[in-house]
Amino acid sequence: MSLTATRRLRKRRLKADINVVPYIDVMLVLLIIFMVTAPLLNLGTDIQLPESQARSLSTPKEPVIVSIYADGRLALKVHDGANQEVTAEQLAQRLSALQQTNGELTVLVNGDAEASYQTIMGGIDRITAAGVGKVSLLSRPAGDP
Numbered sequence: 001m002s003l004t005a006t007r008r009l010r011k012r013r014l015k016a017d018i019n020v021v022p023y024i025d026v027m028l029v030l031l032i033i034f035m036v037t038a039p040l041l042n043l044g045t046d047i048q049l050p051e052s053q054a055r056s057l058s059t060p061k062e063p064v065i066v067s068i069y070a071d072g073r074l075a076l077k078v079h080d081g082a083n084q085e086v087t088a089e090q091l092a093q094r095l096s097a098l099q100q101t102n103g104e105l106t107v108l109v110n111g112d113a114e115a116s117y118q119t120i121m122g123g124i125d126r127i128t129a130a131g132v133g134k135v136s137l138l139s140r141p142a143g144d145p
Contacts, residue, residue: 062078062079062102063077063079063106063108064076064077064078064079064095064098064105064106064107064108065077065083065107065108065109065110065138066091066095066107066108066109066110066123066127067083067110067111067112068109068110068111068112068115068119068120068123069112069115070112070114070115070116070119072119072122073085074086074087074088074091074123074126076090076091076094076095078094078098088126091126091127091130092126092129092130093130095107095127095130095131095132096130096131099130099131099132104134105132105134106132106134106135106136107127107132107134107135107136108136108137108138109123109124109127109135109136109137109138110138111123111137111138
């Protein structure tokens with residue numbers, strides 16, 4: 001063999017392998033970054049929710065509905081009767097009488113959408129002052145006229 005032929009054999013041959021060491025280094029750096037920042041990404045707030053044995057209410061068989069209008073007027077509808085406008089004193093008397101005859105009385109409050117929160121809460125205060133222990137709010141699904 002000639003001298004040039006031996007030099008060709010000794011020359012390095014090109015490798016077709018991929019060097020993955022830099023990719024592993026980048027992956028480990030990203031892993032560390034994500035492990036450090038993940039606990040910091042807690043977007044919610046920590047609150048302690050109250051514990052309750054509350055069940056969903058079933059609709060009473062004989063509903064008593066108190067309507068509270070935006071201007072503060074009150075109306076009472078007992079069972080399937082008409083919606084009668086009453087004063088605060090009349091409401092308290094009638095609800096007290098109903099509570100005495102039915103110990104499990106549930107009053108549904110039908111508040112006007114235009115009424116202020118204070119007006120609705122004032123009506124609920126009048127209902128609970130009459131001795132009614134179960135008061136629920138009525139609502140209408142969105143889009144329902």
